[in-house]
Amino acid sequence: MSVRLSQQLEQVQNELAHKLSEAERIGSGLVELGIRLQQEPWKWSIGWVEDTFPVPASICPVETEIIESLDRNRLEWLLEDIRMLKRREAELKRLAVA
Numbered sequence: 001m002s003v004r005l006s007q008q009l010e011q012v013q014n015e016l017a018h019k020l021s022e023a024e025r026i027g028s029g030l031v032e033l034g035i036r037l038q039q040e041p042w043k044w045s046i047g048w049v050e051d052t053f054p055v056p057a058s059i060c061p062v063e064t065e066i067i068e069s070l071d072r073n074r075l076e077w078l079l080e081d082i083r084m085l086k087r088r089e090a091e092l093k094r095l096a097v098a
Contacts (some may be wrong), residue, residue, distance in 0.1 A: 009092040016085040023078055029069035035061060046070075 036044055046062050068074070 026069040029066040
């Protein structure tokens with residue numbers, strides 16, 4: 001395996017690990033939100049709470065990190081990046097064997 005090919009493979013694997021870690025974090029956030037909504041759906045608020053009615057102190061905002069997990073476009077791009085990196089990793093491994 002050439003040095004350049006080895007470096008490219010390492011770079012792809014590092015980026016893939018980063019993207020997989022992000023996907024795991026998003027998945028954990030979605031699981032946490034799901035658990036909260038199953039247990040106490042009345043307790044949670046996403047975004048701004050309406051000012052027209054008094055807001056009970058028992059209403060808690062969902063953390064920004066979890067709300068970001070709900071961004072469909074971001075998730076689609078992340079999953080597409082992961083698929084592309086997996087293909088590139090497989091291609092580089094094939095070239096390394098050849």
